[in-house]
Amino acid sequence: MDAANSSPGPVEALRRIAFLLERSRAETYKVKAFRAAAATILPLGDEVAQRVEAGTLRELPGIGAATAEVIEAAVAGRTSERLATLERETGGPLVEGGEQVRAALRGDLHSHSDWSDGGSPIEEMAFTALELGHDYLVLTDHSPRLKVANGLSAARLGRQLEVVDAVTEHLAQTGAGFRLLRGIEVDILDDGALDQTDEMLGRLDVRVASVHSKLAMEPEAMTRRMVAAVRNPLTNVLGHCTGRLVTGSRGTRAQSQFDAEQVFTACAESGTAVEINARPERRDPPTRLLQLAMDLGCLFSIDSDAHAPGQLDFQVHGCARAEELGLEPERIVNTWPVERLLAWANP
Numbered sequence: 001m002d003a004a005n006s007s008p009g010p011v012e013a014l015r016r017i018a019f020l021l022e023r024s025r026a027e028t029y030k031v032k033a034f035r036a037a038a039a040t041i042l043p044l045g046d047e048v049a050q051r052v053e054a055g056t057l058r059e060l061p062g063i064g065a066a067t068a069e070v071i072e073a074a075v076a077g078r079t080s081e082r083l084a085t086l087e088r089e090t091g092g093p094l095v096e097g098g099e100q101v102r103a104a105l106r107g108d109l110h111s112h113s114d115w116s117d118g119g120s121p122i123e124e125m126a127f128t129a130l131e132l133g134h135d136y137l138v139l140t141d142h143s144p145r146l147k148v149a150n151g152l153s154a155a156r157l158g159r160q161l162e163v164v165d166a167v168t169e170h171l172a173q174t175g176a177g178f179r180l181l182r183g184i185e186v187d188i189l190d191d192g193a194l195d196q197t198d199e200m201l202g203r204l205d206v207r208v209a210s211v212h213s214k215l216a217m218e219p220e221a222m223t224r225r226m227v228a229a230v231r232n233p234l235t236n237v238l239g240h241c242t243g244r245l246v247t248g249s250r251g252t253r254a255q256s257q258f259d260a261e262q263v264f265t266a267c268a269e270s271g272t273a274v275e276i277n278a279r280p281e282r283r284d285p286p287t288r289l290l291q292l293a294m295d296l297g298c299l300f301s302i303d304s305d306a307h308a309p310g311q312l313d314f315q316v317h318g319c320a321r322a323e324e325l326g327l328e329p330e331r332i333v334n335t336w337p338v339e340r341l342l343a344w345a346n347p
């Protein structure tokens, strides 16, 4: 392909299709083939064009009819029908509004990789966050007790930190100034304790604490549980505080009952940010609680809670809500430069 040609190369085209499918909430199995094909051809260089020429492209593992069509078009300097259709149908804004707050964000504090229940490798999440213009992404895979999500033991988390550092080091060589930060989405246990050792939590940059079990606990016990967690000096962000699900393939789930004034007052006093979880099926906290947390002087983080690279774009849903309520960007911790964020999270 000559340098003047502006249509995407084969790897770029496959990644773009996967991104667009993920941000429009397609099931992972529909996306997998495109991500796998991109990974297959990434190291091949000129061999891709040679195989297109020789008609041997589909002999490669994981290259089928749909992905071959995309690759062949890209090698010929064209945009495939599949990509053009997706761009047209799903490439526009996800939501009305939120652009100003979104433009103020420098990072995302809540994301998952295939080390727990995400669908993509760590480096793909990081690289996509960089492409979205972020300065940092916090990788926050689940903690051990969340077995359904393949939560990380202390030993696995220790190994993951080595990968996180290696990815940051690699991306530093691109000169983009991007950092993948060490994090966790740690379960809040029934008594409010956190589901990871203090030693491991202390090695991280940012910690999101969330309730994932016994969501229907009676309100007094739930309040004690959440207050204890947000007052823990190791907690930085209270993730999706009500646990509700408002739509989507997992069905709906009522919000947990707790004394929100007590919980948010504890957040404000201890400097723990209340997460505006931007996943469309969560939309958490509900507007009444979000307004209450604003009135009580809380800090906030607007997080994608992405389980796939394209879902990193979900953040704008939370930005639209923040903008509508008039939340000042200064109170959103992920509008802060990385040094300030790290100083806040590790006083």
Ligand SMILES: [Zn+2]
Pocket: 185, 210, 212, 239, 240
């Ligand atoms: Zn969660």
Ligand SMILES: [Zn+2]
Pocket: 110, 111, 112, 185, 305
């Ligand atoms: Zn999460």
